[in-house]
Amino acid sequence: MVSEKKYPMTVSGKKKLEEELEFLKTVKRKEVVERIKIARSYGDLSENSEYDSAKEDQAFVEGKISSLESMIRNAVIITEDELNNDEVQLGKTVTFKELPDGDEETYTIVGSAEANPIEGLISNDSPIAKGLLGRSKGDEVKIITPGGEMSVVIVEIK
Secondary structure: OOOOOOEEEOHHHHHHHHHHHHHHHHHHHHHHHHHHHHHHOOOOHHHOHHHHHHHHHHHHHHHHHHHHHHHHHOEEEOOHHHOOOOOOOOOOEEEEEEEOOOOEEEEEEEOHHHOEHHHOEEEOOOHHHHHHOOOOOOOEEEEEEOOEEEEEEEEEEO
16 A cells, blocks of 8 residues: 655644635635536536636646645644754754855745745755755755755754
């Protein structure tokens, strides 16, 4: 038997996924069903773009629901007491300075299920996180990204 993928995440990350799942099941699903009903009333389904669009949305919503249910079911919660403040780990917020110009960046390393780079949450599978994981404050690290190699020094871990 193939074991399902585990999704490491914080308690707040799991809560966000549960809220999104609830919204999709209680609001979005009903909206799409209503759109399908209305589109059916227009007649011939073979040439009904409204119906086709609503069915595509339904497939998307149902796929997202299934995906979220799997992530929640296979969540592995990262707790604060498991974390070591001396080392970059999943769930930690890391500030590093790019070398040589000194631009500082801060990211929290989370599981892929709750990653959102715009909010400063990067996946543990990302090149930056992979380069930082297991390192300590003061370490100089070379990170290989799709845009090329970058060197950083870790300024703070919390």
